[in-house]
Amino acid sequence: MEETLRLLHQLQKVDSNLDDVEDTKGDLPEIVKNLEEKIATLSEKAAAKQKYIDEFVSSRNKADNDIKDFEEKLKKYKEQQYQVRNNKEYDAITKEIDFAEESVKTLGKQFENFENLMSIAKSELEEYTTALTEYSEALKERKEELAEVSKETEEEELKYNHERQKIVTRLSKDIVSRYEKIRSGRGKAVSVIRKNSCSGCGNRIPPQHIMEIRRNDKIYLCQHCGRIIVSDELPAHATR
Ligand SMILES: [Zn+2]
Known part of the structure; x- marks a missing residue:
């Protein structure tokens, strides 16, 4: 047991030395970690926003196609309107025309709505992209600084980690x-x-x-x- 206690005491000394080495790096490791986390979160947000935009694009395109279809139909109905043989047929075709016109109006509003939402989403995405670029540049700089400092402390770290390993293998x-x-x-x-x-x-x-x-x-x-x-x-x- 005495040996175990001695080893524990040594382990603490080595770990304190490692802590001191870590301290010489200052806030850099923490800053790098924070930047990496921020970038990961932003990337996820940007990907989600892009998906959102893609959905708007396909909804908008669908509305656009539907409008074209109804306009095509309207043209036909209006030609048919001249060829009706009785009032019943006239009423039926008029009803179709009313419905198609109403649909074009509604779809037009939907189309506009999708356009608006899309432009909002696009400007949000742009903000994310700008922030991502800034963070990535900052990360690159900080990583270089950290690599510089780490190069200086590497030898010490290796030495202490080796000592640590030797102690740990002797403990349960x-x-x-x-x-x-x-x-x-x-x-x-x-x-x-x-x-x-x-x-x-x-x-x-x-x-x-x-x-x-x-x-x-x-x-x-x-x-x-x-x-x-x-x-x-x-x-x-x-x-x-
Ligand atoms: Zn105490």
């Missing part, structure tokens, strides 16, 4: 996952007894518990912050 999966869980919530997962307090949260540790922790025979969690506390005497031991 269970303990590593406990460690990761605390770390993801707290930033640091392992603290040390410092001046009878937890170095992570600064709260005092009762003397009885300090004695227990110094026995190095179990994983002891701080009652206040939940971090793993290791003995202040532990790091002084020679490692490996």
Whole structure:
């Protein structure tokens, strides 16, 4: 168990070093991630808008074709109107003409409506496209900056990641996952007894518990912050 505690303490040190390396990159990784997310969302929106526009185009074209059909019919009806033989036939053809004229009017309104909606959708799409271009340019610049910084830190990262790997393989999966869980919530997962307090949260540790922790025979969690506390005497031991 003492070895496990020592390894956990080392793992925390390596991870803190990795955090420091990450810090030298500043906000860049976050900015890049945000831009990538924004671009993904906008692209989806633009694709949806394009689909919407395509639907309007086909609805508008259908209205246009229907108008042409009715106009064709109207022409025929009007010719037939001159050839009717009785009132009954005249009334029937007049009814057809009224219906066709009414339909042309209604379809004309629909056509206009589709045109209006389409032009609104098109200007919205244009806004998306402009924003997409801006974000993409910004992303390109930021990525180049990040690549520049990363090149400088790459060696350190490799070194620490290698150290990390060596430590992790010597710990049980269970303990590593406990460690990761605390770390993801707290930033640091392992603290040390410092001046009878937890170095992570600064709260005092009762003397009885300090004695227990110094026995190095179990994983002891701080009652206040939940971090793993290791003995202040532990790091002084020679490692490996
Ligand atoms: Zn604590």
